[in-house]
Amino acid sequence: MPDKRSILIMLDPDAQTSSFDRVVATDAGVDQQFAYANVAPDQVQGLVHGAIFTRGMDDLKRTAIFVGGSDVEAGEKLLARVTETFFGPMRVSVMFDANGANTTAAAAVLAAGKHVELSSASSPTALVLAGTGPVGQRAARLLAREGVAVRLASRSLQRATAAANAINKTIGNSLVTGIETRTDDSLKQALDGVAIVIAAGAAGIRLLATNIRETAADLRVAIDLNAVPPLGIEGIDVTDKAKAIPHAASSTGTIIGYGAIGVGGTKMKIHKAALRSLFESNDKVLDAEAIYQIGKSL
Amino acid sequence: MPDKRSILIMLDPDAQTSSFDRVVATDAGVDQQFAYANVAPDQVQGLVHGAIFTRGMDDLKRTAIFVGGSDVEAGEKLLARVTETFFGPMRVSVMFDANGANTTAAAAVLAAGKHVELSSASSPTALVLAGTGPVGQRAARLLAREGVAVRLASRSLQRATAAANAINKTIGNSLVTGIETRTDDSLKQALDGVAIVIAAGAAGIRLLATNIRETAADLRVAIDLNAVPPLGIEGIDVTDKAKAIPHAASSTGTIIGYGAIGVGGTKMKIHKAALRSLFESNDKVLDAEAIYQIGKSL
Amino acid sequence: MPDKRSILIMLDPDAQTSSFDRVVATDAGVDQQFAYANVAPDQVQGLVHGAIFTRGMDDLKRTAIFVGGSDVEAGEKLLARVTETFFGPMRVSVMFDANGANTTAAAAVLAAGKHVELSSASSPTALVLAGTGPVGQRAARLLAREGVAVRLASRSLQRATAAANAINKTIGNSLVTGIETRTDDSLKQALDGVAIVIAAGAAGIRLLATNIRETAADLRVAIDLNAVPPLGIEGIDVTDKAKAIPHAASSTGTIIGYGAIGVGGTKMKIHKAALRSLFESNDKVLDAEAIYQIGKSL
Numbered sequence: 090m091p092d093k094r095s096i097l098i099m100l101d102p103d104a105q106t107s108s109f110d111r112v113v114a115t116d117a118g119v120d121q122q123f124a125y126a127n128v129a130p131d132q133v134q135g136l137v138h139g140a141i142f143t144r145g146m147d148d149l150k151r152t153a154i155f156v157g158g159s160d161v162e163a164g165e166k167l168l169a170r171v172t173e174t175f176f177g178p179m180r181v182s183v184m185f186d187a188n189g190a191n192t193t194a195a196a197a198v199l200a201a202g203k204h205v206e207l208s209s210a211s212s213p214t215a216l217v218l219a220g221t222g223p224v225g226q227r228a229a230r231l232l233a234r235e236g237v238a239v240r241l242a243s244r245s246l247q248r249a250t251a252a253a254n255a256i257n258k259t260i261g262n263s264l265v266t267g268i269e270t271r272t273d274d275s276l277k278q279a280l281d282g283v284a285i286v287i288a289a290g291a292a293g294i295r296l297l298a299t300n301i302r303e304t305a306a307d308l309r310v311a312i313d314l315n316a317v318p319p320l321g322i323e324g325i326d327v328t329d330k331a332k333a334i335p336h337a338a339s340s341t342g343t344i345i346g347y348g349a350i351g352v353g354g355t356k357m358k359i360h361k362a363a364l365r366s367l368f369e370s371n372d373k374v375l376d377a378e379a380i381y382q383i384g385k386s387l
Numbered sequence: 388m389p390d391k392r393s394i395l396i397m398l399d400p401d402a403q404t405s406s407f408d409r410v411v412a413t414d415a416g417v418d419q420q421f422a423y424a425n426v427a428p429d430q431v432q433g434l435v436h437g438a439i440f441t442r443g444m445d446d447l448k449r450t451a452i453f454v455g456g457s458d459v460e461a462g463e464k465l466l467a468r469v470t471e472t473f474f475g476p477m478r479v480s481v482m483f484d485a486n487g488a489n490t491t492a493a494a495a496v497l498a499a500g501k502h503v504e505l506s507s508a509s510s511p512t513a514l515v516l517a518g519t520g521p522v523g524q525r526a527a528r529l530l531a532r533e534g535v536a537v538r539l540a541s542r543s544l545q546r547a548t549a550a551a552n553a554i555n556k557t558i559g560n561s562l563v564t565g566i567e568t569r570t571d572d573s574l575k576q577a578l579d580g581v582a583i584v585i586a587a588g589a590a591g592i593r594l595l596a597t598n599i600r601e602t603a604a605d606l607r608v609a610i611d612l613n614a615v616p617p618l619g620i621e622g623i624d625v626t627d628k629a630k631a632i633p634h635a636a637s638s639t640g641t642i643i644g645y646g647a648i649g650v651g652g653t654k655m656k657i658h659k660a661a662l663r664s665l666f667e668s669n670d671k672v673l674d675a676e677a678i679y680q681i682g683k684s685l
Numbered sequence: 686m687p688d689k690r691s692i693l694i695m696l697d698p699d700a701q702t703s704s705f706d707r708v709v710a711t712d713a714g715v716d717q718q719f720a721y722a723n724v725a726p727d728q729v730q731g732l733v734h735g736a737i738f739t740r741g742m743d744d745l746k747r748t749a750i751f752v753g754g755s756d757v758e759a760g761e762k763l764l765a766r767v768t769e770t771f772f773g774p775m776r777v778s779v780m781f782d783a784n785g786a787n788t789t790a791a792a793a794v795l796a797a798g799k800h801v802e803l804s805s806a807s808s809p810t811a812l813v814l815a816g817t818g819p820v821g822q823r824a825a826r827l828l829a830r831e832g833v834a835v836r837l838a839s840r841s842l843q844r845a846t847a848a849a850n851a852i853n854k855t856i857g858n859s860l861v862t863g864i865e866t867r868t869d870d871s872l873k874q875a876l877d878g879v880a881i882v883i884a885a886g887a888a889g890i891r892l893l894a895t896n897i898r899e900t901a902a903d904l905r906v907a908i909d910l911n912a913v914p915p916l917g918i919e920g921i922d923v924t925d926k927a928k929a930i931p932h933a934a935s936s937t938g939t940i941i942g943y944g945a946i947g948v949g950g951t952k953m954k955i956h957k958a959a960l961r962s963l964f965e966s967n968d969k970v971l972d973a974e975a976i977y978q979i980g981k982s983l
Binding site: 093094096098121123125127128132135136137138139140142143144152 | 402403404405406407408409410411413414420422457655
Binding site: 104105106107108109110111112113115116122124159357 | 689690692694717719721723724728731732733734735736738739740748
C-alpha cells in the first residue's frame with residue numbers, strides 16, 4: 090500500500106493565505122495543502138485536533154502544520170497554540186516561517202559562515218543592524234549559538250538591550266550586546282573590530298553608507314537582507330552573491346557582499362528541505378535553530 | 388481516457404473549514420477538495436450550479452458535495468438548499484455529516500447490533516441518554532428503523548417527547564417514546580428491561596453512574612459517545628471496544644462496553660466508505676439511514 | 686526531472702470562490718488551484734509577488750493567474766492590478782473570464798461565424814441586444830475587430846453610444862454604432878438589414894418577440910445567451926444549437942438559432958483551451974480578443 094498523501098495544514102493570520110508559502114509547499118512536494126487565512130489563536134485547537142485525531146499513529150507523520158503569512162508576532166501566537174494542543178504522542182510536526190523570518194535568518198548566517206568561521210574559538214564579532222526585528226533577532230540568536238559575539242543594533246538602546254537580553258536568556262550565555270546606532274559616530278564604533286555585518290531592516294531604509302562602512306578594517310562579509318531600494322547597505326546590490334565589493338579599509342581591498350536575492354536561493358532551498366523533513370516523523374518543531382541546522386546539512 | 392478527477396465540494400458553516408473532514412476526504416481518495424467556510428444558505432445555489440453545469444451527464448458522478456463542520460442545525464439548512472437546487476437528472480451526490488453526527492450514530496448502532504439482535508421480532512429495548520441532540524436523535528431513528536423500541540431520554544420531558552414524535556412521524560411507526568431522566572429513580576425506571584444504552588451527551592457530562600447502571604438486569608451493551616472526561620457512562624473508558632465491563636446485576640457478571648474511541652475506528656471506516664460511494668452515481672443523498680446501510684455492508 | 690506542478694492562482698472578488706471556475710480548472714488539467722475569495726484590489730500585489738518570486742525563470746510558465754467570479758467590473762480592477770504588478774520578465778500568464786464574459790462572447794461570435802462570413806469585405810451587419818453589459822460589449826468588440834458593422838443596442842441611447850464609442854476607440858475604427866431599442870418600431874428599425882442578432886441581456890428578460898424578429902428579412906443567425914426563462918429571443922430554446930428556426934421573412938423560411946446551452950459546449954472548450962494555453966509561456970494576457978483567437982484555432 091502506498092503512503093498516505095502528505096497533508097500540510099497551513100495557518101496564516103493574514104486576510105489571504107500567502108501565495109508565496111503555497112508555491113514553495115507545492116515545489117517541496119506536498120500532496121495536499123489545507124490553507125487557512127484569517128486564523129485566530131482560538132481557532133487553532135480545532136484545526137490541530139483535526140490533524141491528530143484522523144490518522145493512525147503510523148500515518149501521523151504524513152500530516153504536518155506550517156505557520157506562515159506576513160505577521161511574525163501573530164504567527165508566534167498561533168505556533169504557541171499549536172504546540173500547546175499536542176499531548177504525548179498525539180502530535181504532528183510543525184514549521185514556523187512567518188514572513189520568511191527563520192529561513193531568511195538561517196540563509197544569512199549560513200552565507201556569513203562560508204567566509205568567516207563561526208565559533209567561539211575563532212571569535213569573530215558580528216553586527217546585526219536593525220537587529221530588533223524578527224529576522225534580526227533570529228540572525229543574532231543563530232550567530233550567538235555558534236559562539237559568535239554579536240552586537241545587536243537599533244536606533245533605541247532600550248529596545249536593543251531588551252532584545253539582546255532575551256536572546257542571552259534563551260541561549261544561556263551573554264554573547265549578545267544591545268547597542269544604539271543613531272549617529273555616524275556610533276555606527277563607526279559599532280563596526281570597530283566587526284567581521285560580519287548583517288542588515289535586517291525594513292524595506293527602503295538605508296542603514297549603512299559606504300563612507301561609514303569603509304572605516305571597518307576587519308570587515309569581511311556584508312549581507313543586506315533588504316530587497317527594495319534604497320538598499321540597506323550602500324554598495325551592495327540586491328542580486329550580489331558572494332561578490333567582491335570594493336572596501337578601502339580592507340587589506341585585500343574588498344569584502345564579500347550578499348544582497349537579498351543573492352541569499353534568496355539558499356533561503357528557498359532551506360525552506361523546501363525543512364518542509365520535506367516535516368514528513369519524516371510526527372514530532373518536529375522547526376523554529377529558527379532547527380531550520381538553520383537543516384540549512385547546514387544541505 | 389482516464390476518469391475525470393473526483394471533486395468534493397465541501398460546505399461548512401464554520402469560520403474555518405474542518406481539518407478533520409478534509410483529512411478524511413483525503414484518505415478516502417478524493418482527488419480535489421473545494422473547501423468552503425462560512426457558507427450561508429443563500430450561497431448554496433451558486434455553488435451547486437457550479438457543480439451541475441460544468442461536467443457532462445456521464446461525468447457528473449465524479450463531482451459530489453459534502454456538508455460538514457461542527458454545527459448540525461446550520462448544516463441541515465445547507466443540505467436542504469443543496470437538494471432544493473437539484474432538478475431532474477441535474478444533480479450530484481451529497482453526504483451530510485455535520486459534527487460527525489451521522490457516522491457516529493451509525494457506528495454506535497452497528498456496535499450495539501454486534502451484541503444484540505436488532506429487530507422487531509427479538510424486541511430488545513434501547514435507551515438513548517441525551518437523546519435530543521443530533522447524535523442521539525439519529526441513533527434513536529436508526530434503532531427504530533430496525534424495529535427496536537427506543538426510550539429517548541432528556542432532562543426535559545417536553546423536548547424528549549417532541550424529538551420522539553418527530554422520529555415516529557418520519558419513520559411511520561411509534562417505537563420511540565420520550566422520557567425524562569432528571570433523578571436517579573427516573574433513570575432506574577428508564578433502564579428497566581433495557582438491553583442497549585447509548586449515551587450521546589455533551590462533552591464532560593456524566594449521564595449514568597455505576598450504581599444506577601448496575602440496577603439494569605437486562606442490560607447487555609453500553610456505548611458512551613463522549614470522549615472528554617468525566618465520561619458519560621461511569622466505568623467505561625474512552626478506548627473501550629467490546630470490552631467486558633463488570634455489571635453485578637447481569638447473569639454473566641459483565642456487559643459489553645464501548646467508548647468514543649472504541650467506536651471511532653468504525654466511524655472512520657463508515658465515513659470513508661460513504662465518501663467513496665458518492666462517486667458511484669450522481670444521485671445519492673447520504674443522510675443517517677443511507678450511511679448506516681453503508682456501515683452495515685462493510 | 687518532470688515539470689513542476691502547474692499552479693493556477695484564482696482571484697475572485699465574490700464572497701465564495703466560483704465552484705464553476707474551479708471545476709473547469711480541474712478539467713483543464715491544472716494540478717494545483719490556489720483559490721482566493723473576497724479578493725480586494727490592494728491584496729493583489731502580494732499574491733502576484735508570491736507567484737513571480739518563487740520559481741525560477743524556466744518554471745515561471747508553470748504558474749498562472751485566473752481572474753474570475755461573477756462581478757465583471759470588480760474583476761477588471763483585479764486584472765489591472767495583476768498586470769501593473771508585473772515588471773520586465775517577472776510575470777506569469779493571466780486569463781480574465783469574470784462571469785464567463787470572455788468565453789461566452791467568444792463562443793457567440795464563433796457560432797455566428799459558422800453561418801455568416803465575418804469580414805469587412807462581405808459586410809454583414811450585426812445587432813447586439815443589451816449590448817452595454819459585459820458580454821454584449823465584448824461580443825460587439827470581437828465582431829468589430831472582424832470588420833463587421835455592429836449596432837450596439839440598449840434601452841438608453843446615451844449608454845449605448847458611450848459603449849460603442851469606447852469600443853471604437855479601443856479598436857481604432859468606427860464600426861460600432863450605439864442605438865436605442867425601447868419600442869417595437871425602434872427594434873424593427875434596428876433589425877433592418879441585420880444578418881446576425883445576439884441577445885446578451887440579463888436573466889429572464891425578453892428582448893425580442895417573434896413578430897418583431899420576423900420583420901428582419903436579412904436575418905440569418907440569432908443567438909440568445911440567456912439561460913433562464915423567459916428567454917431573450919422568443920422561439921429559440923436554451924438548448925438550440927444551429928437549429929433551423931421558422932422565420933417567415935427569410936427566403937429559406939428559417940434562420941439558424943442558438944440558445945445559451947447550445948453555445949455552452951463551445952464556451953467550455955474555449956475556457957479549457959485558454960487555461961491550458963496559460964502554461965505554454967509566462968507572458969500571456971488572455972482577455973476577450975486572445976480568448977476568441979484560441980476559440981478560432983480549436
